[in-house]
Amino acid sequence: MTNLLAGTEVEARSLRWEVVSATQLGQQTLYRLRCLQGELRGTExxxxxxxxxxxxxxxDLRPDRAAPLPNWLVDHQAFLLEQSLSGNALLAVQPGRLRVEAYQLVPVLRAIRMSRVRLLLADGVGLGKTIQAGLIITELMARRVVHRILIVCPAGPLxxxxxxxxxxxxxxxxDEVNRGRLEEIRRSTELGANPFDYIPLAIASIDFLKQEKILESLERASYDMVVLDEAHHCMDLGAIGEKEDSQRRRLAEVLARRCDSLLLLTATPHDGNDRSFASLCELLDLSLVDGRGNLRGVGYRDCVVRRLKSHIPNRFKNRIVEPKSVVANNQEHPDYIALQHGLLEFLAPELRRAFQKKRYSDVLAVLSKVFNKQQELTPGWEMRD
Structure with missing residues (x-):
């Protein structure tokens, strides 16, 4: 229990008191209390x-018992002041639903100190960016800072x-936003209504929202917070970018303009091109980038959280991989050889296209499809470390 502030009304020894002062004495706290009732009234x-x-x-706030409106406003302001917290206090971290690591609290503590939350979470794979984003979302909701939230990510398992x-x-x-959901809302609302206005907690895929007609509706809506996962898909690749890349970039720019708080999540914030990284920072704050698309100094560091597993001591073990050679021949394993040739014919063109477009997450998606396909064709087969 944190020390109660002076002036707080408390109950002790079955009486009401007012806190005069609090002094920490090891594991105990010495409170000087002034009695507010009975024969001891005024005694400390x-x-x-x-x-x-x-x-x-x-x-409890009782608006029905307030007298004139000015009295109710005073009660309401007092209630809000009672909810105010210090810069390091968290409302949303509750035990039981998740086990929070100390390093995962860094983004949410930084967020509650920002007047306008605009952050790039660029932690390495496996550090829990989803959990960190969830902590920020729920904390801002508990503080009544955000109410309408949109999460944008690639379609599929993610x-x-x-x-x-x-x-x-x-x-x-x-509430997953797709064509069927939007049509359902349009049928149940008045003509010309924007369906996004009726979805306060929304999640949608990047490729669905980037469509021209969907983007037009989204541009007329607004959200208190937008979370853009796999944000490297929305980098500005300039002249080397394709039409699909430019559509995703335009979507990101629209979302950045139409929200107050913005979270960008990616494990690969830098693809080797400084302009690409600067384009992500530009979504957070235009002042971080000059007119030529370059970063201004090191001001962007206040908006970026970047950790790798090696940065967190005594938490992650180094994986030791020992290669095992497997020899197959046509005489003993004809079905296996045929399967490998079929998979190679399917895999090679997909990987070539993904590498040419520098979409490395697509490479993982292709490999996932291959493993799933192999599991279908060879029952009992499973991928192991």
Whole structure:
């Protein structure tokens, strides 16, 4: 329990008191209390807590009992002031649903100190960027800073993972935005209504939102917070970019303009081109980039959180890989040889296209398809470390 502030009304020894001062004495806190009722009214006592119980008095807001409107406004302002927290206090971190590592609190602590949350979470793979984003979202919701939230990520397993993580760990049920959902809202609302206005907690795929007609509706809506996962798909690649890349970039620019708080998530924030990284920072704050697309000094560091597993001591073990040679021949393993040739014919063109476009996450997606296909064709086969 944190020390109660002077002036806080508390209950101790079955009486109401006002905190005069609090002094920390090792594991105990010495409270100087002034009695507010009974024969002891006005008398001050010293009480040691938690040796003796000292509980803050929490008053329920009762608007129906307020007198004139100015009185109600004073009650309302007092209620809001009671909810104010220090710069390091967190409302949303509750035990039971998830185990939070100390390093995962760094982004949310930085976020609550920002007047306008605009962050690039660029931690390495496996450090829990989804959990860190969830902590920021729920903390800002608890502080009544954000109410409407849009999460944008690639379609497929990643989108389903977001829905599951937000539901099970943070109690947020995201409404998936797709063509059917938008048509359903249009049929149930007045003509000309924007369906995005009716989806306060939304999740959608990048490639669905980048479509021209969908983007037009999105541009007329607004969200308090937008989370853009795999943000490297939205880098400005300039002349080497293709039409698909430019559509994703335009979507990112629209989202950045139409939201107050913005979280960009990527494990690969820099593809070797400084202009690409600067284009991500530009989404956060235009002042971070000069007119030629280059970063201005080191001001961007306040908006970027970047850690690797090697930066966190005694937490992640180094994986030791020992290659094992497997020899197959046509006489003993004809089906296996045929399977490998078929997979190679399917895999090679896909990988070539992905590498040419520098979409390295697509390479992983292709490999995932191959493993799934091999599992279908060879029951009992599984991928192991």
């Amino acid at each position: 006592f010293d009480i040691l807590h938690p040796f003796e119980s000292v509980e803050a008095v929490i008053r 989108l389903e993972q977001w829905k599951l993580e937000m539901s099970e760990r943070f109690g947020l049920r995201l």
